[in-house]
Amino acid sequence: MLIETLKRLLCVGPWLLSGCGEEAASVPIACSGEHSCPPAHSSPFWAVQLWPKDSGDRPGVDPHYLLMPQEGQSLDFDGTGSAVLRFRAVSLLSGLLTTADNRAIPRARVQASLPSAIPGQDDYRFDTQTAEKTAGTYLLRVPTPAKPKEQPYKLWVGFDDVAQAAQYPPLWFSQIVASDVEVPLKLRAQNQLASFSGRIVNALGEGVGGMTIQVFDETNQIVSTSAQSLTATDGTGGTYRVWIDPTLSPKTSSQLRVVVRPSSAQALLPSMMATVPVPDVGTNRQVHFVMPAQRTPVPFMLPLRGLSPSGATEEAKSARVLAQIHLEDATTPAGVQVTYTAQADADAQGVAKLWLVPAPSGGKDLTYRVSVASPPGASYASTVRDVQVGPTEGVLPSLTLPTRARLLGRLLSTNGEPVSSAQVVAQPILPDTTSRDPLERVLEPTKPLTTTDDQGRFGLWLDPGDWDLDFIPVLGTAPRTSLDNVRIQTTDVEVGDVRLPQLSLAKVLVMGPTMQPAPQVKVRVLEIPDVTPRIGVACHKDLPCSKAAKVRAEAFTDSKGRVQFLLPDALPNATMFPK
Amino acid sequence: MRGLLGFLACGLLSGCLIPLPLEQEPTQEPDNRLVLQAAIPPFGAQRATSLLEKYTFQVDVISGNPEVAARLYLQINGTCCELNLENPNVTRWSQQATAQAADALRGSFTLQFSQPVLPCTMVPAGAIVYAVPVVASGGFRDRGGVRPEGLGEVDQNHYWTILCPP
Numbered sequence: 001m002l003i004e005t006l007k008r009l010l011c012v013g014p015w016l017l018s019g020c021g022e023e024a025a026s027v028p029i030a031c032s033g034e035h036s037c038p039p040a041h042s043s044p045f046w047a048v049q050l051w052p053k054d055s056g057d058r059p060g061v062d063p064h065y066l067l068m069p070q071e072g073q074s075l076d077f078d079g080t081g082s083a084v085l086r087f088r089a090v091s092l093l094s095g096l097l098t099t100a101d102n103r104a105i106p107r108a109r110v111q112a113s114l115p116s117a118i119p120g121q122d123d124y125r126f127d128t129q130t131a132e133k134t135a136g137t138y139l140l141r142v143p144t145p146a147k148p149k150e151q152p153y154k155l156w157v158g159f160d161d162v163a164q165a166a167q168y169p170p171l172w173f174s175q176i177v178a179s180d181v182e183v184p185l186k187l188r189a190q191n192q193l194a195s196f197s198g199r200i201v202n203a204l205g206e207g208v209g210g211m212t213i214q215v216f217d218e219t220n221q222i223v224s225t226s227a228q229s230l231t232a233t234d235g236t237g238g239t240y241r242v243w244i245d246p247t248l249s250p251k252t253s254s255q256l257r258v259v260v261r262p263s264s265a266q267a268l269l270p271s272m273m274a275t276v277p278v279p280d281v282g283t284n285r286q287v288h289f290v291m292p293a294q295r296t297p298v299p300f301m302l303p304l305r306g307l308s309p310s311g312a313t314e315e316a317k318s319a320r321v322l323a324q325i326h327l328e329d330a331t332t333p334a335g336v337q338v339t340y341t342a343q344a345d346a347d348a349q350g351v352a353k354l355w356l357v358p359a360p361s362g363g364k365d366l367t368y369r370v371s372v373a374s375p376p377g378a379s380y381a382s383t384v385r386d387v388q389v390g391p392t393e394g395v396l397p398s399l400t401l402p403t404r405a406r407l408l409g410r411l412l413s414t415n416g417e418p419v420s421s422a423q424v425v426a427q428p429i430l431p432d433t434t435s436r437d438p439l440e441r442v443l444e445p446t447k448p449l450t451t452t453d454d455q456g457r458f459g460l461w462l463d464p465g466d467w468d469l470d471f472i473p474v475l476g477t478a479p480r481t482s483l484d485n486v487r488i489q490t491t492d493v494e495v496g497d498v499r500l501p502q503l504s505l506a507k508v509l510v511m512g513p514t515m516q517p518a519p520q521v522k523v524r525v526l527e528i529p530d531v532t533p534r535i536g537v538a539c540h541k542d543l544p545c546s547k548a549a550k551v552r553a554e555a556f557t558d559s560k561g562r563v564q565f566l567l568p569d570a571l572p573n574a575t576m577f578p579k
Numbered sequence: 580m581r582g583l584l585g586f587l588a589c590g591l592l593s594g595c596l597i598p599l600p601l602e603q604e605p606t607q608e609p610d611n612r613l614v615l616q617a618a619i620p621p622f623g624a625q626r627a628t629s630l631l632e633k634y635t636f637q638v639d640v641i642s643g644n645p646e647v648a649a650r651l652y653l654q655i656n657g658t659c660c661e662l663n664l665e666n667p668n669v670t671r672w673s674q675q676a677t678a679q680a681a682d683a684l685r686g687s688f689t690l691q692f693s694q695p696v697l698p699c700t701m702v703p704a705g706a707i708v709y710a711v712p713v714v715a716s717g718g719f720r721d722r723g724g725v726r727p728e729g730l731g732e733v734d735q736n737h738y739w740t741i742l743c744p745p
Contacts, residue, residue: 029683051617051619053616053617069619069620109626111626111628113628122620122633122635125620125625125626127626156628158626158628158744159745160626160742160745161745162705162745165705170628172628212703212704212705214704214744216629216630220629220630221628221629222628222629222630222744226704226705226744226745261703261704262703263703263704264657264703264706267668318724318725343667343701345671345672345725377723423677423679425693427693436631438630438631441700444695446674446694447677447693447694449677472677472679474680475679475680475681476683520617522617522619522639554679554681554689555681556616556639556681556682556687
């Protein structure tokens with residue numbers, strides 16, 4: 001009803017929707033001139049994000065009617081493939097931040113994060129700082145979620161200022177935001193906190209100052225104040241104390257991680273981590289750290305080689321290298337992990353210069369865990385290897401990377417014509433990493449990309465793993481689509497002919513909260529994947545499936561809030577998949 | 580000028596072929612205009628609340644050249660934005676964007692850095708990381724490489740600031 005009313009209004013005004021004339025400029029080429037396209041259909045798998053270029057924030061404008069990034073609008077197409085999307089109004093979060101004894105705190109950071117309901121999309125984050133003049137007050141504008149009760153904001157209060165961060169642990173909680181709401185923020189009193197204290201010393205028992213100490217819960221959120229170990233030559237050197245809010249960690253959480261990291265001036269020192277039980281309120285626990293003896297990193301050169309497509313050995317240029325080792329010795333307190341990390345990119349000769357801890361003279365070689373991320377487009381694969389490091393700095397034995405498998409195929413239109421110049425992007429299906437420890441560093445796999453040739457053929461060198469293939473034809477000629485859950489091992493995979501699905505034309509009008517057209521808004525349409533276990537797609541740890549939503553269209557609205565784009569009306573059809 | 584000198588020099592020598600100047604062919608200069616239109620998230624400061632906070636970035640540009648490309652660098656020494664790839668303690672190469680036309684007639688392109696970035700794992704507590712996209716209307720000199728030297732109009736004046744937890 002609303003849509004029909006809007007269309008009647010728009011057809012008589014300067015704004016034109018389908019059925020009452022169109023601007024040729026905004027019509028995708030596949031649907032222009034003599035070509036007509038079937039209308040887009042509604043689907044529970046469509047999700048929309050709206051990203052305004054300009055919020056419209058001007059003096060005198062009611063802040064409730066500003067345009068803010070949001071999602072959750074229903075893409076309900078009518079019989080002509082037209083839909084109207086309307087921004088929801090802005091809600092104002094306001095309040096005063098005080099200590100437990102009611103002292104106002106200026107310059108604190110207040111952040112409201114709204115987790116995206118679209119799988120694989122970043123949270124929406126909005127933040128501000130508490131005021132200096134009207135001390136401790138804050139005002140935050142946030143978009144009202146589509147389903148406020150099901151989508152609470154995570155409100156987080158922390159400190160950019162080192163002195164404040166050393167004094168107060170962060171605060172966070174869920175907050176339902178359905179309209180303007182006043183949220184007073186009160187930090188917990190020190191008698192409602194617990195603390196960890198201790199000393200960080202080197203192998204000679206001398207205090208090590210300048211190290212940062214923070215406590216993380218099992219989801220890697222910081223639950224403590226941030227402390228720096230004291231720099232002093234007397235017995236206080238290396239001592240620290242952090243305050244923890246035990247109520248911040250999830251009720252199911254039983255362990256916390258006390259993490260010690262060097263400052264930028266101490267880049268060659270290790271990071272250390274102790275795993276300890278969640279303390280009770282009002283208690284203090286001693287957690288001491290000892291640096292291992294004789295462990296100063298020195299430069300080593302790691303040559304990286306790979307096989308070219310011709311079979312010749314070549315330098316693995318631009319490969320990214322991460323080397324880590326856990327080095328504990330007899331002096332390391334129980335439960336403490338000591339980690340040295342080095343990272344470098346291979347140069348034009350395929351050599352990565354890494355600062356590594358040498359083995360002790362006369363002792364056993366040290367075994368580093370080395371991860372290498374091969375650049376996209378290279379025929380040699382990423383890998384993880386153990387590398388032996390001896391007592392003398394210099395050149396390490398070269399590391400030969402395994403050969404990547406190729407994924408080959410041909411992209412065809414719905415009518416069976418080759419589709420040339422289309423981008424083919426491989427997206428890795430990644431495991432959930434929320435529970436990994438805060439010192440564990442991994443190299444994210446690269447996302448290879450290629451373009452189809454005149455015959456629609458494509459080929460990608462891929463690391464072993466599970467991948468989704470995104471097909472992005474030349475704008476306006478065909479819809480974007482994906483071939484999900486392609487498993488790559490060590491042999492080439494031929495997916496055969498991939499036929500694009502039928503296209504459909506979507507015509508969208510974007511309106512502001514007060515029903516005015518919203519120009520220059522980026523409309524992103526994503527397709528939510530079907531994660532129902534089915535033949536060939538188990539969607540469990542051993543046979544993961546794609547869980548991230550895929551972009552199917554993105555375009556800006558014109559000056560009248562209108563935008564047109566192509567959408568697929570099905571998934572692509574691969575004839576020989578997998579071979 | 581060179582043709583005239585050749586003509587004068589050759590006129591004195593037998594058997595010398597005088598190159599006739601070809602008619603000037605109109606050369607199609609690529610339209611290198613480049614305007615940064617928008618970004619997701621918008622350019623500016625992002626406050627990370629955890630060490631492992633992930634970010635993905637996207638830039639929308641108007642460009643007259645379909646070769647437009649972008650590369651992302653992370654400036655990790657707290658300064659912005661003299662990129663120094665020779666020193667991994669200053670600048671880290673992150674990734675090249677995939678470029679997709681968003682509106683061919685307006686020359687609008689979306690440059691998507693689809694690989695998530697975890698900037699706060701690279702720096703000490705409380706440090707600032709600048710995520711600097713270098714956008715070049717004509718692509719980059721080293722195709723498939725990692726250097727920031729772009730062709731045509733180049734923009735490296737916009738960036739995201741990530742404040743890591745102190």
